Each structure stands twice: as structure tokens, then as C-alpha cells.
Amino acid sequence: MDYCPHTPDDIKQMQAAIGVAGIDELFADIPKKFRLKQIPDIPSALSEQETVSVMSDLARKNKLPQLTLTGAGAYHHFIPAVVGHIVGRAEFYTAYTPYQAEISQGILQAIYEYQTMIAHLTGTEIANASMYDGASAMIEAAVLCAKMSGKTKIIVARSVHPEYRQVLQTYCWANGYTVVELAYMPSGQIDLNALQNELDDQVAAVLVQSPNFFGVIEDIAPVVDDVHKKGALLVAGFTDGTSLGILQPAGAAGADFVVGEGQSFGNPLNYGGPYLGIFAAREKFMRRIPGRLVGATKDKKGRRGFVLTLQTREQHIRREKATSNICSNEALCALAASVYLAALGKNLRKLAELNIYKTQYLKNKLLQLAGWQEVFPAPVYNEIVLRCPDSKKVNEKLKNEGIIGGYELQKDYPELENSLLFCATEMVSKTGIDRVVEIIK
Amino acid sequence: MELIFEISKPGRSAADISESDVPVFNIEDAIGKKYLRNDLDLPEVAEIDLIRHFTNLSRRNFGIDLGFYPLGSCTMKYNPKVNENIAAMPGFTGLHPYVDVESAQGNLQLIYEMQKYLCGIFGMAEFTLQPAAGAHGELTGIMMIKKYFEKKGRKRRVILIPDAAHGTNPASGALCGFDTVELRSNSEGGVDIEHLQSLMTEDVAALMLTNPNTLGLFERNIEKVAQIIHDKGGLLYGDGANANAFMGKTRPGDLGFDVIQLNLHKTFSTPHGGGGPGSGPVGVGKALIDFLPVPRIFKTGDKYSWSEKFPDTIGRVRSFYGNFNVIVKAYAYIRSLGAEGLKRATEMAVLNANYIKEKLKPYYDLSYNRGCMHECVFSGKRQVAENGVHTTDIAKMLIDYGYHPPTIYFPLIVPEAIMIEPTETESKETLDTFCEAMIAIAREAKENPDGVKNAPLTTPVTRLDEVLAARKPDVCWKKT
Numbered sequence: 001m002d003y004c005p006h007t008p009d010d011i012k013q014m015q016a017a018i019g020v021a022g023i024d025e026l027f028a029d030i031p032k033k034f035r036l037k038q039i040p041d042i043p044s045a046l047s048e049q050e051t052v053s054v055m056s057d058l059a060r061k062n063k064l065p066q067l068t069l070t071g072a073g074a075y076h077h078f079i080p081a082v083v084g085h086i087v088g089r090a091e092f093y094t095a096y097t098p099y100q101a102e103i104s105q106g107i108l109q110a111i112y113e114y115q116t117m118i119a120h121l122t123g124t125e126i127a128n129a130s131m132y133d134g135a136s137a138m139i140e141a142a143v144l145c146a147k148m149s150g151k152t153k154i155i156v157a158r159s160v161h162p163e164y165r166q167v168l169q170t171y172c173w174a175n176g177y178t179v180v181e182l183a184y185m186p187s188g189q190i191d192l193n194a195l196q197n198e199l200d201d202q203v204a205a206v207l208v209q210s211p212n213f214f215g216v217i218e219d220i221a222p223v224v225d226d227v228h229k230k231g232a233l234l235v236a237g238f239t240d241g242t243s244l245g246i247l248q249p250a251g252a253a254g255a256d257f258v259v260g261e262g263q264s265f266g267n268p269l270n271y272g273g274p275y276l277g278i279f280a281a282r283e284k285f286m287r288r289i290p291g292r293l294v295g296a297t298k299d300k301k302g303r304r305g306f307v308l309t310l311q312t313r314e315q316h317i318r319r320e321k322a323t324s325n326i327c328s329n330e331a332l333c334a335l336a337a338s339v340y341l342a343a344l345g346k347n348l349r350k351l352a353e354l355n356i357y358k359t360q361y362l363k364n365k366l367l368q369l370a371g372w373q374e375v376f377p378a379p380v381y382n383e384i385v386l387r388c389p390d391s392k393k394v395n396e397k398l399k400n401e402g403i404i405g406g407y408e409l410q411k412d413y414p415e416l417e418n419s420l421l422f423c424a425t426e427m428v429s430k431t432g433i434d435r436v437v438e439i440i441k
Numbered sequence: 442m443e444l445i446f447e448i449s450k451p452g453r454s455a456a457d458i459s460e461s462d463v464p465v466f467n468i469e470d471a472i473g474k475k476y477l478r479n480d481l482d483l484p485e486v487a488e489i490d491l492i493r494h495f496t497n498l499s500r501r502n503f504g505i506d507l508g509f510y511p512l513g514s515c516t517m518k519y520n521p522k523v524n525e526n527i528a529a530m531p532g533f534t535g536l537h538p539y540v541d542v543e544s545a546q547g548n549l550q551l552i553y554e555m556q557k558y559l560c561g562i563f564g565m566a567e568f569t570l571q572p573a574a575g576a577h578g579e580l581t582g583i584m585m586i587k588k589y590f591e592k593k594g595r596k597r598r599v600i601l602i603p604d605a606a607h608g609t610n611p612a613s614g615a616l617c618g619f620d621t622v623e624l625r626s627n628s629e630g631g632v633d634i635e636h637l638q639s640l641m642t643e644d645v646a647a648l649m650l651t652n653p654n655t656l657g658l659f660e661r662n663i664e665k666v667a668q669i670i671h672d673k674g675g676l677l678y679g680d681g682a683n684a685n686a687f688m689g690k691t692r693p694g695d696l697g698f699d700v701i702q703l704n705l706h707k708t709f710s711t712p713h714g715g716g717g718p719g720s721g722p723v724g725v726g727k728a729l730i731d732f733l734p735v736p737r738i739f740k741t742g743d744k745y746s747w748s749e750k751f752p753d754t755i756g757r758v759r760s761f762y763g764n765f766n767v768i769v770k771a772y773a774y775i776r777s778l779g780a781e782g783l784k785r786a787t788e789m790a791v792l793n794a795n796y797i798k799e800k801l802k803p804y805y806d807l808s809y810n811r812g813c814m815h816e817c818v819f820s821g822k823r824q825v826a827e828n829g830v831h832t833t834d835i836a837k838m839l840i841d842y843g844y845h846p847p848t849i850y851f852p853l854i855v856p857e858a859i860m861i862e863p864t865e866t867e868s869k870e871t872l873d874t875f876c877e878a879m880i881a882i883a884r885e886a887k888e889n890p891d892g893v894k895n896a897p898l899t900t901p902v903t904r905l906d907e908v909l910a911a912r913k914p915d916v917c918w919k920k921t
Binding site for chain 1 (some may be wrong): 471482491510515527574611713756773788814901902903
């Protein structure tokens with residue numbers, strides 16, 4: 001199936017109109033020696049039915065778990081039916097970036113509503129239309145801090161998602177910035193004394209996450225104070241977005257940028273993507289932030305309408321002077337987030353509470369097992385680190401029963417031997433948890 | 442239309458939450474009051490009102506499924522429905538990225554084979570699917586070039602970029618610490634070879650070339666260009682945004698490109714989603730394989746796995762493995778079309794663009810009068826000079842005729858540019874009626890220029906005040 005509607009007669013007529021005798025004449029500019037006869041390594045065309053069959057076979061090769069106890073940056077949440085029905089509307093998903101505002105009011109208004117909800121949730125004044133993922137949101141904020149200040153040192157807490165720190169290393173190497181990692185305390189929160197020692201006048205930004213990668217909630221206010229005193233900016237991330245339903249957002253504590261993964265809001269796990277990077281900031285950075293931004297304005301008749309605005313920030317116009325090369329956002333994922341948040345409304349808090357209850361139940365049950373300990377005493381949201389006698393054996397046992405166990409922390413944190421990062425969202429039932437404990441026993 | 446906040450009423454909700462089946466407790470005591478928020482000012486709407494709100498918003502949006510969308514450089518081809526169904530299969534949507542590889546063999550096989558297919562189509566040695574968008578792929582490609590010279594111990598400072606290039610090209614170069622130097626186009630819209638020769642030194646890391654370029658013209662001197670770059674030890678970077686012009690007809694790897702980034706959401710028909718998600722795979726020749734981002738996928742016997750053990754890698758550019766679910770759709774597209782279908786897609790795309798070019802040539806000025814590839818670029822300068830009607834006006838009037846306008850005012854080197862990319866999925870009838878509309882607008886520009894300047898009249902809002910939006914930015918709604 002090739003989706004080209006032309007009949008042989010259409011092609012003949014069109015060739016005649018152009019004045020060529022055959023299709024190959026249209027490719028005359030390609031030097032002869034480089035013309036390809038046949039693409040190698042591609043199987044023959046399939047009918048629609050065959051395509052579905054081939055793809056179903058591939059999908060079936062994956063083993064869907066009965067229960068997922070891993071979060072670690074991607075979270076299994078229930079998605080209300082309304083989300084799929086709205087993002088499945090072709091008016092939205094078959095559109096391009098809203099360059100022509102008059103026929104793109106739908107997505108523009110939806111993004112404006114998204115920006116508003118995100119600014120509120122994060123305790124800031126503004127949010128952009130989204131970035132690629134949580135990592136890109138955090139790294140773009142860090143790079144912006146460096147570009148704005150002319151300083152080249154970035155401090156990142158070791159309790160920030162390991163993959164985010166890896167992406168940070170890549171971008172900082174490319175830009176010639178230095179990255180310093182900040183230790184965590186036995187409580188699981190960042191070490192303020194270590195922060196004081198590292199903060200000097202070359203620091204552009206300090207990057208933390210709350211809840212952090214260990215699930216631990218950070219006390220952001222004193223961090224903000226220390227960072228600002230030294231003339232640096234605070235970029236505060238979060239792990240599971242649903243935590244914003246109940247936790248004090250970092251923006252309310254004074255963070256300059258609040259960034260994080262928005263997948264939890266109505267987007268499936270999708271083996272890691274597409275997700276959306278939430279990027280929110282203080283109002284004073286509005287003219288500097290990367291990514292797209294939708295603004296409200298008026299039409300000639302005075303009616304409210306929406307446009308992509310402040311595009312002089314963007315690479316289209318500033319080219320080599322731009323502070324970011326980001327063009328597209330994750331508009332459809334942001335739309336899903338918008339519908340999700342609007343559907344839940346104040347129930348987002350109830351959902352967050354449920355996540356807390358489930359996680360505490362999981363913790364209490366597992367701690368009844370011989371040799372299990374809680375690693376960090378600080379308060380957590382829906383993830384918790386537990387040390388057990390043999391973490392590999394635990395995950396192996398669970399896997400054999402179709403359950404994804406905890407995330408093994410040792411590969412990123414050698415000091416955290418036999419420590420598993422567990423996550424219990426609303427998708428994990430009491431029965432499920434009880435079964436997990438039985439299996440591990 | 443009202444905002445979702447304006448239809449909000451306390452006490453309503455469109456999603457309920459299950460009662461807890463585990464013991465509940467006082468969260469304030471457990472976590473600490475200082476960590477909790479007091480406010481949660483999200484909209485409160487009933488399900489029916491939520492659905493009507495977003496459905497009505499969708500009616501104020503234009504997608505390919507509603508009509509012709511000849512947005513140049515964006516390759517707005519039809520997005521086959523079957524690929525949406527496939528991508529929604531629970532086997533593809535349901536896996537956590539940290540699931541053990543044994544449970545994800547279907548996904549890994551798909552990623553592995555997709556990389557292999559792209560290598561075959563573009564003549565590259567290896568691909569990474571990690572970048573989330575075209576611009577992200579560009580940055581990844583430039584990072585690899587930087588690493589390549591670092592590894593050789595020869596720091597190079599400059600990236601050459603043609604004046605017709607996408608704006609992301611200079612931005613990507615600058616973000617990796619390179620100085621970008623502009624390369625002129627010649628009178629045929631191609632690379633000015635003499636200028637290239639004068640700029641090419643051993644301080645130049647790479648030339649970022651889009652071929653065909655943003656004028657829709659194939660670089661006839663590509664062999665010479667590649668030779669000039671390579672003779673001085675430089676690398677040739679290919680912006681694959683225009684891959685729909687040559688897929689199946691020639692291969693960047695054969696033309697001398699060392700790195701190329703693609704846009705699966707353009708060439709491989711995955712929907713653009715109103716501005717994403719996209720996917721921006723990067724292909725490299727043998728010289729750059731070691732620098733690819735990690736993790737990379739491997740096949741041993743029948744088993745697929747991830748590996749991070751590559752000392753020279755640039756590192757990671759995104760969390761997890763990229764926009765996987767977008768890749769699923771592109772993979773299904775390649776399997777549906779097969780080698781012949783992909784080639785035919787290119788042929789029909791180029792046929793359609795040349796057809797439009799010929800039909801509109803008498804009415805609008807062509808920027809360069811030669812055979813185009815998958816898109817053609819006109820200039821509206823005649824309409825400006827004769828009638829004071831600008832390209833914006835023409836674009837807005839096309840909306841009233843039921844079309845999404847072409848890309849306008851790009852490339853920057855063409856005054857009043859109108860960049861039309863019809864793609865292969867449009868019928869002759871669609872092209873004919875579109876051309877009739879363009880011709881009618883050219884006539885109206887002469888007879889009733891004010892009418893054209895007032896367009897569009899059929900949309901929920903007329904032209905919007907962009908100056909006001911930028912001068913007094915209102916990017917978040919506030920309760921009044």
C-alpha cells in the first residue's frame with residue numbers, strides 16, 4: 001500500500017503538462033553515478049492486513065507485566081477515556097505547528113490552557129508549550145542559566161535522575177561547561193553544607209529534583225536561599241508529576257525554573273516516549289526561555305485569539321544567536337496532559353493521596369520481611385528505597401510471576417548495594433502488594 | 442470561545458478516583474505540613490463539558506484530514522490510519538522503559554530493524570533513533586562531529602552553513618561552540634563553489650548542507666562539494682528534512698554525506714500532532730560510529746539487547762530510547778510501502794511539485810526557473826510591486842479557499858517566499874483545484890487587492906494582533 005492516488009493516466013497527463021517524457025527526467029539533477037536502482041535491505045510491500053499481522057506479532061513478542069513496581073522517571077497511571085478520544089481527533093493530531101493562527105485556534109488555545117495549568121501547578125508565573133522530555137527540560141534550563149549569566153559551572157544533585165545527569169554531561173561537554181555533582185545526606189535529601197562549599201561565583205545554576213530520584217521530598221526553601229545568595233539560579237525538577245497534586249511546588253518556594261517529566265499526565269508508558277518536558281519559570285525570564293510559547297491577543301474585531309509569540313527568542317530569527325535550537329514541542333502529549341488535568345481537576349490531590357497510601361502500604365509490608373530496611377528516613381511521595389538481602393533474587397522471583405520489581409540503584413549508585421527503588425501508583429492494588437510480599441517470602 | 446477555566450464550577454469533576462483499598466492516614470502528620478500545598482486551582486468541569494470544550498477546540502483546528510496542507514519543508518503527507526491503530530496496540534504502549542530486555546524483545550527487534558532499514562534507504566553505516574525531533578538530531582550530529590575532531594586531537598572552530606539553510610542549523614552549530622560562517626548560493630540556487638573553496642580551510646569542521654536545499658533544488662555539484670570538504674579533512678553534514686525528495690532515488694551515504702538527520706514525522710508519515718511529537722534519527726558513516734549516543738542496540742543470535750559500553754560516545758541526548766511510539770508508526774509505514782513503494786512515494790512527490798510549479802509559473806514569479814524536487818518556491822514580489830498585496834495576504838486568502846497555506850517568508854533569500862510542498866499523497870484533482878485557487882487569488886490581487894488584504898473571513902477569528910501579543914505578553918490566564 002503506497003497511499004499515492006495517481007492513476008497511470010493522471011501521471012501521463014501531468015508529465016505532459018510539465019513537459020517530460022518520463023518520471024526519471026525529473027531526477028536529472030542527480031548525477032548518474034549516484035542514482036539508486038533499488039533500496040537494499042527493505043522487505044517487499046505488505047497489504048494492510050499483512051502489516052497488521054506483522055506488527056501484531058512484534059507487539060506480542062513483548063511481555064506485558066501484570067504489575068509494575070518501577071517508576072524511576074516513567075509512571076504507570078490510569079488514563080481516563082476522555083484523553084484518548086480528544087488526542088485521537090485528527091483535527092489535532094494531523095496538524096503541524098500552528099504557524100497560521102487563524103486556522104489553528106484549537107491547538108493554540110489548548111496550549112495556552114496547558115501553560116496556565118502548568119504555571120499554577122509548579123507555583124511559577126509562566127510555562128512554555130513543552131519540551132522533548134523531563135531531561136531536555138532540565139538541561140535546557142541549565143544551559144539557559146549559563147548563557148544568561150556567562151558563568152560556566154553547573155551543580156547537579158546526585159539525587160537527580162541518573163539519565164538526566166548523563167544528558168546534562170553531554171550538553172555541558174558540548175558547551176564547554178563544568179558539571180559538579182552534589183552529595184546527598186543519609187536522610188536522602190541534598191547536603192546543604194556540601195552545597196555551600198561548591199557554590200562560588202562561577203556557578204550558573206543548581207539542579208535538584210523533588211521528589212528526587214529516591215522518591216524523597218526535598219526542602220527547597222533553604223536551597224533557594226543559599227543559591228540566590230551566591231548569585232546563581234535554582235532549577236528544580238520533579239519525578240512524578242502527580243506529586244504536584246499535593247506537594248508544595250518548588251516555584252512556591254522560590255525556584256527560578258521548575259522542570260520535569262509530564263508523562264504521568266495522561267500519556268502511556270510507551271517504552272520511554274513520546275513524553276513531554278514540563279518547563280515553567282519566573283515571569284522575568286519570559287523573553288529568554290526556549291521552546292514555543294502561546295500568547296493571548298485580539299483580532300481585528302477585538303475578539304480574543306491566540307498566537308505563537310515572542311518568536312524572536314527562537315532560532316528561526318536569531319539563528320546562531322539563539323540560546324536553544326529547539327523547534328518542535330510535544331504538542332499532542334501536552335494536549336493529553338491538558339485534558340488529563342482538566343478532567344481530574346481537584347481530584348488530582350485525591351489521586352496523589354492514594355499514591356501515598358499505596359506506597360506506605362507497600363513499604364510497611366516489605367519491611368516485615370526478614371532483612372529488609374528503609375534506606376532514607378526523609379518523607380517520600382510514591383517511591384521509596386528499600387534495602388533487602390538480595391535485590392537481584394527479589395526481582396528475578398517477581399519477574400517469573402509477571403511482575404516488574406524495583407529499580408536496582410547499584411548500577412548508578414555503587415554505595416547503594418541491594419537497594420531497590422519501588423513505586424506504587426494507584427494502579428497497584430492491595431491484593432497485588434500482598435501477592436508481591438508472598439512471592440518474595 | 443471560553444477558556445476551560447471560564448466554564449469551571451467548584452464541585453465538578455470529569456474523573457473520579459477509586460477509594461483506597463489500603464489503610465489511610467493523616468498525610469499532614471506523615472509527610473509534614475511544610476511540604477504540602479494548600480491550593481490546587483485546576484479547572485472543575487463535568488465530563489460532557491470537558492468533551493464539548495476540547496471537541497469544539499478541535500473544530501477550530503486544521504489538519505491533513507480536513508484538506509490540502511502544502512506547507513513547504515514540512516512534508517505534510519497523509520498519515521495512514523492503520524499506523525495509528527498499530528501504535529496503540531497494548532504491546533507497544535504498555536511497557537515501562539526499564540523493563541528487562543527479555544520482556545521487550547518485540548520493541549528491541551523493531552528498533553534494530555528500523556535502524557537497519559534506515560541504513561539501507563540512506564546508505565549510512567549506522568543509525569541512532571534517540572533524538573526526539575529533527576533539531577535534536579541536528580544537535581546530536583554536530584556533537585558527534587565535535588567529538589570526532591576532539592578524538593583526533595585537532596580542534597576545529599568553524600561550521601559552514603548555506604544562506605538558504607533552516608534556522609536550526611546555525612543554532613545547532615553555535616550550541617556546540619562552533620562559529621558559523623555563511624556560505625553563499627550561486628545564481629542557480631546551488632552552492633557557490635568558488636565561495637566554498639575560499640572558505641574551506643583546516644579550521645572548518647563541517648558543512649551543513651540540505652540537499653535538495655530549501656529552494657527545492659538538488660545540488661548538482663554535490664560530488665565536487667563533498668570533495669572540497671573531504672580534501673581538507675572536513676565532514677559533510679546532511680539535513681534530511683527534505684528526504685522525501687530523494688528516498689529510493691539516491692542515497693546521502695553514496696553522495697558523500699558523513700552524518701544525516703531525518704524527520705520521521707515528515708518523510709515517514711508519522712503525524713505531526715500540532716507540533717510534535719516528532720522523531721529525529723541520525724545516521725552516520727563508518728568514521729563516526731564510535732561517537733553515537735548510548736545506549737545502542739545489539740543483536741546476538743536471536744536476542745536483542747542494549748549496551749552503554751562505548752568509551753568514545755558523546756553520551757546520552759535524551760532519557761530512555763527516544764520517541765519509541767513514533768518509531769512504531771514509521772516502521773509500519775516502511776513495511777507497508779516496501780522498497781518500491783518508498784521510491785514511488787518520492788517520484789510522485791516530485792511529480793506533484795513540478796506539476797504545481799508549471800501550472801503556477803505564469804502567475805507567480807519562480808525564484809529559480811529550473812526543475813524542482815519535492816517542493817517549489819515562488820516569490821510574491823510581483824503581487825507586492827503591482828498591487829501592494831503581500832505573501833501573507835495570499836496565504837490568508839488561501840485559508841478562505843479551504844487550504845492550509847504554504848510555508849511563507851522562508852527561505853530567507855527569496856523575497857516574499859511562497860514554498861509549496863504538495864507531497865505524494867495528493868491527487869491530481871486536489872492539485873488542480875489548489876492551483877485554480879492560487880490563480881484566482883493572483884487575479885483578485887489585481888482586481889480587488891483590499892479584499893485579499895482582509896482575508897481570512899471564514900475563520901473563527903480574523904488576523905490577530907501579533908505586536909500586541911509580543912508587547913504585552915499574556916501567556917497564562919489569570920482570574921480577574
